[in-house]
Amino acid sequence: MTLLKxxxxxxxxxxxxxxxxxxxxxxxxxxxxxxxxxxxxGTYAVTTESGHTYVVDLREHSCTCPDYEIRGERCKHLxxxxxxxxxxxxxxxxxxxxxxDVCEEVTFVPEAVEPPHLCGNCRVAPGDIVxxxxxxxxxxxxxxxxxxxxxxxxxxTGKTVAEHDTNDGYPTDDVVVEVTYLGDAARNENPRxxxxxxxxxxxxxxxxxx
Numbered sequence: 001m002t003l004l005k006x007x008x009x010x011x012x013x014x015x016x017x018x019x020x021x022x023x024x025x026x027x028x029x030x031x032x033x034x035x036x037x038x039x040x041x042g043t044y045a046v047t048t049e050s051g052h053t054y055v056v057d058l059r060e061h062s063c064t065c066p067d068y069e070i071r072g073e074r075c076k077h078l079x080x081x082x083x084x085x086x087x088x089x090x091x092x093x094x095x096x097x098x099x100x101d102v103c104e105e106v107t108f109v110p111e112a113v114e115p116p117h118l119c120g121n122c123r124v125a126p127g128d129i130v131x132x133x134x135x136x137x138x139x140x141x142x143x144x145x146x147x148x149x150x151x152x153x154x155x156x157t158g159k160t161v162a163e164h165d166t167n168d169g170y171p172t173d174d175v176v177v178e179v180t181y182l183g184d185a186a187r188n189e190n191p192r193x194x195x196x197x198x199x200x201x202x203x204x205x206x207x208x209x210x
Contacts, residue, residue, distance in 0.1 A: 019031075025073065025074065025075060025076050025079060026076075026079055028076040029076040029077075029079035029080045029083060030083065032048065032049055032076065032080075033048075033049045034046055034047065034048055034049070034076075034077070034080050035047040036080060036081055036084050036090060037090075038090055038091065039055075042057075042059070042093040042094060043055050043056060043057045043058075043093075044056040044057075044058070044081045044090070046063075046077040046080060046081065048077075052065075054077050056077050056078055056081045058078075058081060058082075058092065058093055059093050061074075061078065062078075063075050063077045063078050065077055088106045088108075091108045092108065094110065094111060095108040095109060095110055095111060096108065096109055096110070096111045096113075098115075099117065100117060100118055100119035100121075100122055101115060101116040101117055101118060101175050102116075102118060102119075102122040102175055102198055103119060103121065103122055105119050105121075107119035107120070114146070115146055116144055116145070116175050118144070118175075122198075124141050124144060124198075124201070124203065126142055126143060127140065127141065127207050127208045128140070128141040128203070128204075128206075128208075129141075129182065129204050129206040129207060129208060130177075130179065130201040130202060130203055130204060131201065131202040132196070132200060132201065132202075133200050133201070133202055134166055134200065137181060137182075138181075138182040138204075139179035139180065139181060139182060139194075139196070139201070140180050140181075140182055140185040140208045141177060141178075141179055142178040142179055142180055142193050143177070143178040143193075144175060144177055144178075145175070145176040145177070145178060145195075147176050148162075148174065148175065148176065149161040149162035149167065149170065149171065149172055149173065149174040149176055149197045150162040150163075150172040150173060151176075152176045152195055154195060161174075161176055161195050161196070161197055162174070162197070167196075167197050167200065170197040170200050171197065171199055174197035174198045174199050174200075175197075175198040176196070176197065176198070177195070177196050177197075177198055177201060178193045178194070178196075179193065179194055179195075179196055179201070180192065180193055180194070181194075182208075185208055186208075
């Protein structure tokens, strides 16, 4: 029996369950050669070993194959698309597949979202409270920028974030996070922003309220 294999050493592997516990359609979904690609309209084209191509719509739980349209069964094509998404080789409808700009793990982000792309473990968002590893100060995230630490120039010094003296030792290609000091954010409507390399900030579970 041929199980799904990753497309490269860095791709996740889909581990098949015990075939004896699966229905015949599920076994075929795991073992048959199929090419699956996501289409612009959010559906998926599945091409089988025989050369036939069927369209799977996960939002409607439908497929254009005879097994679904005539018999009303959850066909191998529907199952295979689900397997590919679970293995993180394809994105679900409404989302795009990306590499996290911090840890480089595969993640899914909304289709309209521009970089930087951050996975669930690395994500910070405006309003999140973080802590400066160097000073212990509490900071409020204002924005996550597309520039890297060696690209973002601090106007007051003319240096990049990476070149700033207190950022020595942090990755020069770190994502840049703009923050405000917690006290300033609580007192002022438009507090001054400061640029930090992502790795210098410790995450917390707190958020600024009000």
